Amino acid sequence: MRAVVQRCDGAEVRVAGERIGGFAGPGLTVLVGVARGDGVSQAHTLARKVWNLRIFEADRYRAAGCVPPGARGELSAADLGLPVLVISQFTLLGRTDSGRRPTWEDAAAAGAAEPLVAEVAAALTGSGADVTTGAFGADMRVRLTNDGPVTLIIDV
Helix, strand or coil: CCCEEEEEEEEEEEEEEEEEEEEEEEEEEEEEEECCCCCCHHHHHHHHHHHHHHEHHHHHHHHHHCCCCCCCEEEEEECCCCCCCECCCCHCCCCCCCCCCCCCCCEEEEHHHHHHHHHHHHHHHHHCCCEEECCCCEEEEEEEEEEEEEEEECCC
């Protein structure tokens, strides 16, 4: 399982012009790609890593009123109670090592991938995150303001 995690100052996902998920202000946008052979344990590990990534500087977010008293250094979305937008993204598993056309042989089939992306979102929700999602397999338009920019790739 692979994720691209972006620290954002606002994000949204639209399908057919309708906003179906997102948040205003600080939060995380997480693009999730499911590989062949991935299972529920990878989904839970990914959710735990994303939710606990310490990529928010306490001093920077103190003015927003979401920093716990006495907190210093880098904090996680969990520490700050920030929202998370989870979007399925099978193209993260694309291979480009030969030729100019990507191959998708490492990506899980939709029937296996969809419930695992949902499991990542559910695990985040179960950990206390306010989670919104894209629509699996839909033609989505994602807009975000990458804060920093901070973008990390997580493989589990």
